[in-house]
Amino acid sequence: MPTSNPTPTPTPNPVAADEASKPAAAAPKGIHKGVSDHLMIEIKEELENMLSFAMRNGKIINTELNPLIESNNLDDLINAHNILAKNVAPATPKSIKFLKKLNATDSRGRIVLSKLPVIRNLIILALLFLALFIGTSLSSQVDQASLAKGVLANSGTDLLLNLVFICATSGMGVIFYLLKSVSEAIQHGTLMPEQSIYYVGLIVLGIMSGLILSEIVSTYNNGEELTVFNSSVLALVGGFSSDAIFSILQGIINKIKALFTSGND
Template identity: 65%
Template sequence: MPTSNPTPTPTPKATSKTTATTTTETANVPPKGISKGVSDATMIRIKSELETMLMFAMSRGKVINTELNPLIESNNLDDLINAHNILSKNIAPATPRSIAYLKVLSQDDDTKSIFKRLPIIRNLVILAILFLVVFIGASLSDQVNTDSLSKGVLSNSGLSLLLNIVFLCAISGLGVVFYLLKNVSEGVEKSTLMPEQAIYYIALIVLGLISGLILSEIVSSYNEGKDLSIFNNAVLALIGGFSSDAIFSILQGIIDRIKSIFSVSSNN
């Protein structure tokens, strides 16, 4: 009987090629839950900020470039970013967030006073009154005078030292609060006020008290306190509080120079 040869099973020659193609396609597909590009929420936020900046620029009478029209109407991300950059330069120093924050304050209940709408102003006014009361109370003491102030911290002691420090701190506090109230009023006028600035203001108040004391003590120690008056110490404490950030920058610059001198000497 003739022996029938079994039909050979075809060997898939393109298996490796098919596997490589499938692997490449799988690698190009983003994982589940992750989409390419920015999300729809980000696009909506960009367009919302564009509308906010555009309305602000129009209400303030700022010049708006007509080349923005096709960019704003586009749904392309590059066009929207270019429009955002152009409008940000037009409304500077204001930002979309600061504009939105002041818009919320202005749209608040009309029956509320400015102190309830903007608590930072209320807190600064309370601090100003407190520093003023402390300043008047300390100045009424006969232990706060030209001689006691000219002695400084090292040559003075007891209740006289305490009252003089309280007196100088009160003046420094008035200076820094005066600066902050001016800063807040400019922020409202220029639409640059931000809610998180309250934290910065707290640190600046403490820095103003310290800088006022340091500045007044430097003068009291100069020439052993001779030819100094209560007016000089008070003014310097006021200047130290008002320009606390400038004094901090000066001290930081001195420290940076000293560090650079030591770094150069160590490299040599």
């Protein structure tokens, strides 16, 4: 008599059983408020930083902040954040946090140049441009006659030394502007770490502006009335006002572009 094989019963997977027995991941405690606890803590820290900055710098603090800061309600914290942001302007919570990090207790023993790499790099570049300016000005090949020739009428070593002289003068101008800007940013609490990228671009732009400005004037006057003093001043002004020169050139290009685009329309 034939016997039928019984159907084997599947053995339960221990891994699946363990996963099923685990409780579901709990949501952050502050999620019922619309944000996580991490963001709530960050808001509290920014409020504390701005309040401390305002008190240390003699800012007028609105007394309505007291119940708002003590509250754990998200709306109250946002209102307090908005009020304090207006009180500490033009500083921002990000810049205040950066300055607080620079003034931390573990960095008090360090000198200012090591705590602020931006100032250190600008001072090094200023000394470099000053050395190039002095070195090229001592050469007999850099004089009124060679500078008056300009780029097109000059060649060889004379042209190289003249260009280094003009670029060094432009570099000193833009470094002078940046050192002043960084000093004001530290004083007003608006310095941020990503501004170092902007400073690098502005240095290159300043050198180009000084070189272009001095050489355009030299070409325009055919070098007849250009002196060493005038060329140096033009390069210095070009480096210092690189933002203004860029804005002027950008405005001219936009007007020319508007003429062609309006004609096509």
